[in-house]
Amino acid sequence: MADPLIEIRDLARHYVVGGEIVRALDGVSFAIGRGEWVAIVGQSGSGKSTLMNLVGCLDTPTSGSYRLAGADVQGLPDDALADLRNREIGFVFQTFQLLPRASAVANVELPLVYRGIPRRERRARAESALGAVGLANRMHHRPNELSGGQRQRVAIARALVGEPSLLLADEPTGNLDSTTGEEIIGLFEDLHRRGHTILLVTHEPRLAARCPRAIRLSDGRVVGDGPGADVAALGTGRTARA
């Protein structure tokens, strides 16, 4: 890959819990190019949430290097990390994480508020992002007036509105029934076709199998990296692409 969006080398994150060192992530390396759709798959405790937090610039590694869009992330001050998240990353969470007291459009506007976009432009962009996920007629509903699938669509609109270079989705279908989950995955496929870079964290091999590429984690290490279907089918302990 000539110019990867994400370049991770020997990334480690250790926690000290009750005097013992827990190696949540223990020397992970991979690169993701622009326009790729990659699943991070693994059992719970495999380190995928830790990896997601690091990739999402929410946490800083114990050691190793992480470059996002050509810039070194480690060692950046807190404000710079906040700005980086705002510009480069769109988060989609399992539990949607919408602000309960704000309307759909106000939720979607939020990243633009933190970027200092004037009100009118903010509103226009938020409305068009909601339109793009098929919620043009639900702009002023509050989250509790929306179905689970609609809430996740609002969250995706919020992730996309700032035109980030990376869409980071953490178990986006985990709280949805299978039909609605299928719709959301359809939406991701659509976004991938339109050139978005997507990193999808999941524990479901079935979901990983539908991604062009998947990386399998186990005990804080990469144990598989290759076409989604291959990696999803993989047991632990073997690598598909050495």
Next chain:
Amino acid sequence: MKALRRRFVRATAEIAEGARIAVSALVGARLRSFLTTLGIVIGVMTVIAIVAIIQGLDRSFQAQMANLGAHTLYANKWKWFTGSDGWWEMRNRKNFGIAELRAVEEESTLATAVAPMAGQRALVSRLDREIENVQVIGTSPRYLDTNGGTVAQGRFLSDPDVELSRNTAVIGADVAQRLFEGMRPEEAIGRKVLVRGVPFTVVGTMARRGRMLGMDLDVNVLVPYTTLLRDLGSRRSMTIAVATEPGKMEALEDELTGILRRVRRVPPEKKDDFALNRQDQVLRLYGQLTGALYGVAVGVGLITLVVGGIGIMNIMLVSVTERTREIGVRRALGARRRTILLQFLVESSVVAALGGAVGTFLGLGVAQIVAAVTPLAAAVTPSAVALGLGFSAGVGLLFGSWPAWRAARLDPVEALRYE
């Protein structure tokens, strides 16, 4: 330039956002918000009520001071506002009377006007109407120059009234209103009133003067002092009011001291057996009184505001805990620490300022009620309102800063995972 504009847009959007959240939180939890801000409401209410009353007093007092002869000395055997010290000694002094008045009238070169004031309280009546405890003052035409006041109807006392000891009277606004109720103001002139049973002809009425320190200045009757001494008798010591030009008060004091010592035959080695009282003694007393009131108001206000502030801090800590995940989301979407800090500071100061607004409103209401049922006055000034709002917002800012700091220090990963 563009970066600056972005910063501005971002800051204003964040403040608006914080205010919006604060208001929706208030509406969402009415009872809790009410209890939270109760301390602030009571604190601000107390301070505003007291400040409004003091400012009201100030205003009516200043209006009075403008009326009263500010450049007047009041000579008598009594010293004003001494409390109980020396009371017995002063009581036993020789009374002021005609001799002192004549001496001052004839010998003072600095005096611009000299008027006697011989007073007593008496029942004043007309037909079946009676007013008890009216201040009856025996004086001369110079009274208007020494004590101020203007005639509303008819005329003031004249020199012939005094020389001939006529039974003429000029009555205060309240006396006129109550004795001649239902008549046109000018119809009082020429009619008779009884002062302690002695008939007097009303020749004039005074314009309303209002109240000073709770004393009503409109319940009085002015008669020639010669008539008062002859018909009503007076064993009280007379006051001699002496007016001078601005800036000559000290010189006048020296001159009067000389005249009075001589006429009262005070031996050189003895102290004065009289006092020269001044209006600014009233001012000083008034300053002490309102200063004490201000002190109490500030003390009570500060205590309740601290209690209110603790209430705000408590609710903000709850609010931060309740919204931990929201803070995590905001951080993930690009909010900096100081953005979160600002949001919660805005929220706490808006909550407190709303409490302050309610408190200001109630405080002004209390002041109006107090003014209506007591002799005190009340004034609503923009500065009092600004003080109430500003102070409460400040309390919100101060006591909201620790919860806001805690919110800003939250780790985004932990916050997002918080259940």
